[in-house]
Amino acid sequence: MTTPASPTLSVIAPCYNEQQGLAEFLRRVRAATAQIGLEYEIVLVDDGSRDGTWAIISAAAGEDPRILGIRLRRNHGHQLAISAGLVAARGAWMVLIDADLQDPPELLPAMLQLAETTGADVVYGQRRERAGETMFKRATASAFYRVIGWLSEIDIPRDTGDFRLISRRVADLLVAMPEQHRFLRGMVAWIGGRQVPLLYDRDARYAGETKYPVRKMLRFASDAITGFSRRPLQVATATGVAAALFSLGLGTFSVIGWALGRTVPGWTSVTAAIGFLSALQFVMLGIIGEYLGRLYEQSRGRPLYLEADRVGRGLDADAAPRAVPRFSEAADPVSAAVP
Numbered sequence: 001m002t003t004p005a006s007p008t009l010s011v012i013a014p015c016y017n018e019q020q021g022l023a024e025f026l027r028r029v030r031a032a033t034a035q036i037g038l039e040y041e042i043v044l045v046d047d048g049s050r051d052g053t054w055a056i057i058s059a060a061a062g063e064d065p066r067i068l069g070i071r072l073r074r075n076h077g078h079q080l081a082i083s084a085g086l087v088a089a090r091g092a093w094m095v096l097i098d099a100d101l102q103d104p105p106e107l108l109p110a111m112l113q114l115a116e117t118t119g120a121d122v123v124y125g126q127r128r129e130r131a132g133e134t135m136f137k138r139a140t141a142s143a144f145y146r147v148i149g150w151l152s153e154i155d156i157p158r159d160t161g162d163f164r165l166i167s168r169r170v171a172d173l174l175v176a177m178p179e180q181h182r183f184l185r186g187m188v189a190w191i192g193g194r195q196v197p198l199l200y201d202r203d204a205r206y207a208g209e210t211k212y213p214v215r216k217m218l219r220f221a222s223d224a225i226t227g228f229s230r231r232p233l234q235v236a237t238a239t240g241v242a243a244a245l246f247s248l249g250l251g252t253f254s255v256i257g258w259a260l261g262r263t264v265p266g267w268t269s270v271t272a273a274i275g276f277l278s279a280l281q282f283v284m285l286g287i288i289g290e291y292l293g294r295l296y297e298q299s300r301g302r303p304l305y306l307e308a309d310r311v312g313r314g315l316d317a318d319a320a321p322r323a324v325p326r327f328s329e330a331a332d333p334v335s336a337a338v339p
Contacts, residue, residue: 007066009033009040009112010091013099014081019052021205025099026060026067032105036112042067043085044099048075054309061312069311076305079182082162084305086171094171096162096184100205103163107200111165114198122188122195124164126157129201153231156189157197164188180304181294233291236284243280 011029015022026042033040044067046054057069070084082096093112097103103125111123146158162184166174173191174184189195 007041007091008038008093009036009108010085010089010094011040011042011105011108012045012082012085012089012094012096013042014045014047014078014085015049015053015057015099016047016075016078016081017049017051017053018099019049019056021101022053022056022060022099025101025105028101028105029108032108035109038112040066041089041091043089044069045081045085046071047078047081048072058311065312067312069309070307071309071311073306073308078162079184080305082184083175083182084307086175089171092168093165094168095165098161098163102203102205103161104200104203107198108165111198114196115165115167118194118196120194120196121167121170122164122193123198124157124160124185124188124195126197126199127159127161127202128199152186154186154190156186157195160185160197180302182304232287236287239280240284243277246277 011033013025013029018025022044029042042064044057044060046057046069054069054071057067057071061067061069068088070088072081072084076084078098085096086094093115095108095111097105107125111125114120114123164185166188170188170191170193174187177187179187
């Protein structure tokens with residue numbers, strides 16, 4: 001089997017310890033793309049898996065020339081794994097989807113149809129229900145989207161993940177962005193243009209367990225907030241001003257009491273105030289440190305990710321992945337309509 005030089009659709013899936021469900025994922029993706037009748041490729045990015053995920057990807061790529069497997073040298077994280085897939089993909093349209101089957105591949109035809117009828121550059125999946133998730137997970141996800149919506153300087157749709165269809169133009173713009181700490185759904189929203197939702201019910205994981213424990217969720221939330229909002233710094237400034245006024249009032253109260261010859265009671269209250277203000281200072285320094293840390297990591301100029309291996313080419317075994325364009329040289333929109 002051979003594939004054309006430029007497929008219409010690239011399906012990009014980051015994989016981390018997905019050996020139990022990867023074969024089923026590929027089966028369902030193939031079935032969904034067969035309904036569309038378009039030439040396609042599947043780009044599987046192994047994000048440093050410790051199980052048999054890479055062996056399954058290698059075997060699948062050997063059997064199907066439409067599959068390209070990329071193995072990263074270590075676990076770089078979900079967002080960078082998707083970024084690696086974006087660089088390697090060649091399609092006029094690209095679908096970002098996780099391999100855990102929480103986001104149904106069967107929605108691909110509906111996404112393409114919606115892009116064609118609306119002329120949108122982005123069709124993003126917006127969740128109505130989240131099956132198989134704990135109350136804690138649903139509550140924290142809901143809180144996250146509302147907090148980031150209040151903090152962010154751009155409009156990031158609520159209850160959305162990275163499951164979306166994007167045009168080649170949007171993909172090139174994403175690839176050209178140099179952020180080390182990437183929050184792709186925010187970056188897509190920042191690009192702007194016509195972006196439309198597709199409502200769907202999210203399924204439970206097909207197999208395995210979540211790859212986002214609380215620690216990673218907090219890190220992800222921190223990247224989202226610091227990457228798309230200066231409001232924490234503004235809140236820190238406002239809090240510092242309020243604390244200074246409080247301290248000034250407390251000092252004035254003490255001086256007046258001394259001038260009137262009255263003992264100012266409240267050693268405990270003064271100590272508590274000092275402790276409160278000291279804690280505020282550390283919190284504010286921590287917020288500032290988050291932003292400075294991002295600047296430091298960005299200034300080092302290290303690559304976003306490191307590849308260890310590739311299997312298959314999907315399109316051309318001798319072809320190199322497309323070069324990362326400069327931001328000012330990003331490709332023009334794809335003018336052809338989806339068949």
